[in-house]
Amino acid sequence: xxxxxxxxxxxxxxxxxxxxxxxxxxxxxxxxxxxxxxxxxxxxxxxxxxxxxxxxxxxxxxxxxxxxxxxxxxxxxxxxxxxxxxxxxxxxxxxxxxxxxxxxxxxxxxxxxxxxxxxxxxxxxxxxxxxxxxxxxxxxxxxxxxxxxxxxxxxxxxxxxxxxxxxxxxxxxxxxxxxxxxxxxxxxxxxxxxxxxxxxxxxxxxxxxxxxxxxxxxxxxxxxxxxxxxxxxxxxxxxxxxxxxxxxxxxxxxxxxxxxxxxxxxxxxxxxxxxxxxxxxxxxxxxxxxxxxxxxxxxxxxxxxxxxxxxxxxxxxxxxxxxxxxxxxxxxxxxxxxxxxxxxxxxxxxxxxxxxxxxxxxxxxxxxxxxxxxxxxx
Amino acid sequence: xxxxxxxxxxxxxxxxxxxxxxxxxxxxxxxxxxxxxxxxxxxxxxxxxxxxxxxxxxxxxxxxxxxxxxxxxxxxxxxxxxxxxxxxxxxxxxxxxxxxxxxxxxxxxxxxxxxxxxxxxxxxxxxxxxxxxxxxxxxxxxxxxxxxxxxxxxxxxxxxxxxxxxxxxxxxxxxxxxxxxxxxxxxxxxxxxxxxxxxxxxxxxxxxxxxxxxxxxxxxxxxxxxxxxxxxxxxxxxxxxxxxxxxxxxxxxxxxxxxxxxxxxxxxxxxxxxxxxxxxxxxxxxxxxxxxxxxxxxxxxxxxxxxxxxxxxxxxxxxxxxxxxxxxxxxxxxxxxxxxxxxxxxxxxxxxxxxxxxxxxxxxxxxxxxxxxxxxxx
Numbered sequence: 120x121x122x123x124x125x126x127x128x129x130x131x132x133x134x135x136x137x138x139x140x141x142x143x144x145x146x147x148x149x150x151x152x153x154x155x156x157x158x159x160x161x162x163x164x165x166x167x168x169x170x171x172x173x174x175x176x177x178x179x180x181x182x183x184x185x186x187x188x189x190x191x192x193x194x195x196x197x198x199x200x201x202x203x204x205x206x207x208x209x210x211x212x213x214x215x216x217x218x219x220x221x222x223x224x225x226x227x228x229x230x231x232x233x234x235x236x237x238x239x240x241x242x243x244x245x246x247x248x249x250x251x252x253x254x255x256x257x258x259x260x261x262x263x264x265x266x267x268x269x270x271x272x273x274x275x276x277x278x279x280x281x282x283x284x285x286x287x288x289x290x291x292x293x294x295x296x297x298x299x300x301x302x303x304x305x306x307x308x309x310x311x312x313x314x315x316x317x318x319x320x321x322x323x324x325x326x327x328x329x330x331x332x333x334x335x336x337x338x339x340x341x342x343x344x345x346x347x348x349x350x351x352x353x354x355x356x357x358x359x360x361x362x363x364x365x366x367x368x369x370x371x372x373x374x375x376x377x378x379x380x381x382x383x384x385x386x387x388x389x390x391x392x393x394x395x396x397x398x399x400x401x402x403x404x405x406x407x408x409x410x411x412x413x414x415x416x417x418x419x420x421x422x423x424x425x426x427x428x429x430x431x432x433x434x435x436x437x438x439x440x441x442x443x444x445x446x447x448x449x450x451x452x453x454x455x456x457x458x459x460x461x462x463x464x465x466x467x468x469x470x471x472x473x474x475x476x477x478x479x480x481x482x483x484x485x486x487x488x489x490x491x492x493x494x495x496x497x
Numbered sequence: 498x499x500x501x502x503x504x505x506x507x508x509x510x511x512x513x514x515x516x517x518x519x520x521x522x523x524x525x526x527x528x529x530x531x532x533x534x535x536x537x538x539x540x541x542x543x544x545x546x547x548x549x550x551x552x553x554x555x556x557x558x559x560x561x562x563x564x565x566x567x568x569x570x571x572x573x574x575x576x577x578x579x580x581x582x583x584x585x586x587x588x589x590x591x592x593x594x595x596x597x598x599x600x601x602x603x604x605x606x607x608x609x610x611x612x613x614x615x616x617x618x619x620x621x622x623x624x625x626x627x628x629x630x631x632x633x634x635x636x637x638x639x640x641x642x643x644x645x646x647x648x649x650x651x652x653x654x655x656x657x658x659x660x661x662x663x664x665x666x667x668x669x670x671x672x673x674x675x676x677x678x679x680x681x682x683x684x685x686x687x688x689x690x691x692x693x694x695x696x697x698x699x700x701x702x703x704x705x706x707x708x709x710x711x712x713x714x715x716x717x718x719x720x721x722x723x724x725x726x727x728x729x730x731x732x733x734x735x736x737x738x739x740x741x742x743x744x745x746x747x748x749x750x751x752x753x754x755x756x757x758x759x760x761x762x763x764x765x766x767x768x769x770x771x772x773x774x775x776x777x778x779x780x781x782x783x784x785x786x787x788x789x790x791x792x793x794x795x796x797x798x799x800x801x802x803x804x805x806x807x808x809x810x811x812x813x814x815x816x817x818x819x820x821x822x823x824x825x826x827x828x829x830x831x832x833x834x835x836x837x838x839x840x841x842x843x844x845x846x847x848x849x850x851x852x853x854x855x856x857x858x859x860x861x862x863x864x865x866x867x868x869x870x871x872x873x874x875x
Contacts (some may be wrong), residue, residue: 123526123748123751123752124538125526125527125529125535125538125539125748126527126529126535127527128527128529128535130528130529130530132530132533134741135528135529135530135531135741135744136528137528138528138744143524143525143745144525146521146524146525146745147521147522147524147525148501148503149503149504149505149506150508150513150514150515150516150698151503151504151506151508151513151827152508152510152513152827153513153699154833155510155827157503157504157506157827160502160503161503185563185564185565185568185699185700186563186564186568186723186740187563187740187741188740188741189722189723189739189740190563190564190723190740193721193722193723197721217722220722221721221722224719224720224721224722224725225719225721225722226718226719312741314741320528320743320744320745320746321531321563321740321741321742321743321744322563322700322743322745322746340604341602341603341604342602343571343575343599343602343603343721343724344567344571344595344598344599344602344603345564345567345568345571346721347602361567362564362565362566362567362568362699363512363513363565363566363690363692363699364699365698365699365700365743365745365746366513366516366698366699367521367524367698367700367743367745367746367749368698368700368743368745370501370503371745373501374501449529449530449533449535455532
């Protein structure tokens with residue numbers, strides 16, 4: 120192979136994330152026919168292990184979409200919101216806004232309940248919005264990647280379900296890194312992806328759907344082709360994907376889920392993420408003028424957002440990025456649009472630290488030490 | 498890594514296809530941030546080389562969709578067919594039918610012009626259908642994977658464009674294996690994928706779009722999110738994808754397109770595919786009772802379909818598959834639904850030989866020799 124000009128950086132961004140060597144190597148496993156028995160040698164254990172990781176049983180079916188987490192989210196809108204119904208999109212940041220945008224651009228009647236960046240969903244305001252709009256469907260973000268806020272989806276879904284609405288949850292950046300109370304929440308469809316806390320390359324959207332979702336989809340017209348969860352389930356029931364999957368990623372996912380479930384252990388994996396959240400919180404508390412951005416008690420186990428002191432700008436953070444690059448890291452200077460907005464409002468910008476997937480506390484410790492030496496002083 | 502139970506088979510199916518060792522190895526190249534400068538080190542040359550391979554210039558823009566060829570095709574329907582307009586789907590097989598299905602399940606007013614399996618599009622019948630239905634948009638399959646028939650898309654698109662309609666072409670299984678007269682045809686959007694004649698794993702849909710398509714999309718409502726070519730182009734203009742791409746595939750695609758354009762050479766690649774088509778035709782002519790299935794003059798350069806003699810059933814072909822598996826191959830016993838239909842009509846089923854991507858004449862020669870010794874005698 121010709122030499123490539125690509126840098127070998129350790130990704131501390133919020134996805135895609137660091138791929139550990141064993142997972143990269145699994146990319147060398149053989150390609151296969153997606154309608155052949157070889158397919159099921161990959162996807163049957165993949166789907167079984169995904170259900171273990173999700174803590175769901177026979178009440179849930181798993182769909183693997185070719186695409187990304189957005190593919191699964193958009194499918195939930197197209198399959199589960201009927202024309203003329205109101206969908207309420209609860210947003211605590213850019214990815215909550217994206218769920219709303221998906222509803223709008225698909226011609227759905229959509230309203231939004233927005234919270235200030237850094238704040239979590241508030242139950243009383245959710246109840247009020249549901250009383251006002253009487254939605255048939257409500258979407259909510261489990262873990263907002265732009266702000267590092269985790270919502271209490273059990274509480275939110277309880278309110279949503281009590282109103283009689285269906286709950287759809289975006290769990291893109293948390294699944295695989297923390298307990299996701301999918302069954303307990305009673306959400307009809309929970310969407311996630313491979314390239315965040317599962318520690319895999321991007322390429323598949325993943326969804327867990329209930330019988331209630333299946334029933335509802337049967338009453339929704341124009342669900343599209345790849346966005347139709349019923350068509351997808353027809354294949355998923357045979358441990359297949361609707362269209363040709365990326366064989367490399369399937370092989371890597373087979374290996375990685377076996378590792379998570381049978382080697383690292385699910386509880387250990389979740390505990391590791393919590394420990395890393397605490398490490399970053401300690402790090403920030405030791406940095407004069409820097410503050411955690413997420414509402415107290417809602418800091419994500421998989422990524423942390425940090426508000427910088429007065430006098431430090433987005434431009435400074437972009438300079439930090441280049442210094443960190445020279446040290447072999449990809450640093451995350453914050454979600455672009457959010458920082459634009461914050462600076463426009465005269466507020467201080469934030470940066471993010473992704474500590475998801477297969478990043479270890481030892482790797483994070485080294486990263487924080489290097490970052491601490493690079494961040495501008497208040 | 499634990500031992501995996503996966504067989505190392507050489508894929509002679511019609512996609513996914515054989516991945517050559519250099520491409521597998523390229524999967525070990527580093528992951529990257531999709532909004533970082535590292536992204537462009539991959540996708541700028543990828544898009545440039547795709548345009549070279551497509552023989553298009555500044556009149557065309559390239560979109561890389563996360564998903565598959567179907568993702569690009571469905572986007573063409575959602576972005577370019579307005580509600581209330583008629584779309585005519587020209588079908589010479591299962592994937593032409595799929596384009597029609599995509600129009601129907603997205604709520605478009607769709608009519609179909611179907612040809613018998615094995616036959617190519619007929620210009621006079623296309624003209625008549627256009628006169629009858631007055632479609633605003635017409636879709637056509639360049640290379641029908643289920644029947645091994647290649648349509649003359651220049652002739653078809655000339656008729657379509659003369660009528661004032663937009664032409665959308667599905668080039669999923671041919672792009673990268675034969676000359677695709679995209680610019681000459683004047684089609685508004687040409688969709689293809691990675692896992693066929695490009696010799697890559699699945700994971701990206703690829704589209705070439707014209708200014709005419711961009712203009713039309715601006716007048717179509719409810720284009721969706723990932724299916725909106727305008728949203729996609731906003732990112733593509735920066736050499737990015739709309740959502741997180743599979744980094745492994747991007748690295749492999751960077752290496753593979755450089756190989757195709759600068760090492761193998763585009764013309765050599767196309768000539769190799771034609772030579773393989775001729776090799777298979779010679780092989781079939783030497784098999785008593787077996788016949789080429791595709792209409793004369795329309796046999797695909799990337800896959801060949803073979804009608805089996807009387808007395809040989811689909812069940813026999815499935816037995817051939819298992820014998821070939823034991824020899825290290827994945828053999829293709831024909832497109833399931835088509836063979837069901839053929840047997841129901843009292844006709845003989847077909848099998849397929851994929852000779853696409855990076856399969857070499859030497860590999861094919863060995864495969865045909867092995868297959869010849871296994872196929873049941875007439």
